[in-house]
Amino acid sequence: MSDTITFALPKGRIMKDSMELFARIGITCPEMSDDSRKLVFENREDRLRFMAVRATDVPTYVEYGCADIGVVGKDTLLEQGKDLYEPLDLKFGYCRLVVAEPKELQRMDDPANWSNIRVATKYPNITERYFAARGVQVELIKLYGSIELAPLVGLAERIVDLVSTGATLRENGMVEVDTIADITTRLIVNRASLKTKHQRIRKIIEGLEQVVGETVRISG
Ligand SMILES: Nc1ncnc2c1ncn2[C@@H]1O[C@H](COP(=O)(O)OP(=O)(O)OP(=O)(O)O)[C@@H](O)[C@H]1O
Numbered sequence: 001m002s003d004t005i006t007f008a009l010p011k012g013r014i015m016k017d018s019m020e021l022f023a024r025i026g027i028t029c030p031e032m033s034d035d036s037r038k039l040v041f042e043n044r045e046d047r048l049r050f051m052a053v054r055a056t057d058v059p060t061y062v063e064y065g066c067a068d069i070g071v072v073g074k075d076t077l078l079e080q081g082k083d084l085y086e087p088l089d090l091k092f093g094y095c096r097l098v099v100a101e102p103k104e105l106q107r108m109d110d111p112a113n114w115s116n117i118r119v120a121t122k123y124p125n126i127t128e129r130y131f132a133a134r135g136v137q138v139e140l141i142k143l144y145g146s147i148e149l150a151p152l153v154g155l156a157e158r159i160v161d162l163v164s165t166g167a168t169l170r171e172n173g174m175v176e177v178d179t180i181a182d183i184t185t186r187l188i189v190n191r192a193s194l195k196t197k198h199q200r201i202r203k204i205i206e207g208l209e210q211v212v213g214e215t216v217r218i219s220g
């Protein structure tokens with residue numbers, strides 16, 4: 001059995017910080033670059049392989065064992081609810097998942113009092129759970145980006161989306177109503193790999209743990 005460790009890394013904003021973090025524990029891939037169209041990169045000498053995948057696809061590659069280890073936002077994990085081992089908060093990619101509305105509404109009231117509203121989001125499962133827990137009936141509109149546009153053109157009354165600096169909400173005349181979750185980037189591990197490649201994976205988790213300053217109990 002191959003003891004190569006395969007990483008699923010998200011293309012996009014998390015990639016650079018992920019590579020920098022791994023480099024701090026000696027995990028590097030000299031041939032990898034974020035402007036390449038190549039999707040799989042090998043570091044044969046160190047028995048490492050890196051795959052560049054869409055952020056939302058990282059959990060799928062790890063769940064099916066095509067990657068042993070993945071790096072992904074907590075938002076994606078909450079939305080997809082897959083059975084993955086999540087040993088470490090990597091403490092970057094800080095943002096918040098919020099409910100927001102156009103500032104003209106100026107309601108800023110409790111979402112539990114809303115009824116029959118349309119909510120646009122990339123996160124239908126999280127949004128459904130949030131409103132269901134408050135007994136509020138909503139119509140979910142699944143979008144794939146530029147969520148803040150939806151209320152401006154009457155597609156939805158509210159949105160559930162990520163906020164970091166707040167610039168996107170502000171520039172589109174929206175305000176936060178409630179925070180659903182604080183989000184950071186997480187390390188995820190395939191449960192079978194944790195057993196079959198235990199030594200190598202444990203070393204990686206412990207190395208990262210030291211770098212990010214968190215204590216982890218590794219099972220399996
Ligand atoms: N504005 C932001 N500031 C900080 N972190 C963010 C921000 N937006 C998203 N993130 C985090 O980065 C992760 C990846 O976001 P990115 O925009 O690179 O991919 P995506 O476009 O959401 O995913 P996909 O390409 O699969 O549609 C998100 O899941 C989230 O955890």
Ligand SMILES: O=P(O)(O)OC[C@H]1O[C@H](OP(=O)(O)OP(=O)(O)O)[C@H](O)[C@@H]1O
Nearest residue numbers: 145146147161162163164165166167168
């Ligand atoms: O609070 P801010 O710092 O403005 O960041 C928040 C924005 O960042 C993300 O969008 P992204 O840039 O990924 O584009 P998208 O709308 O295409 O998903 C998120 O969906 C918000 O729109």
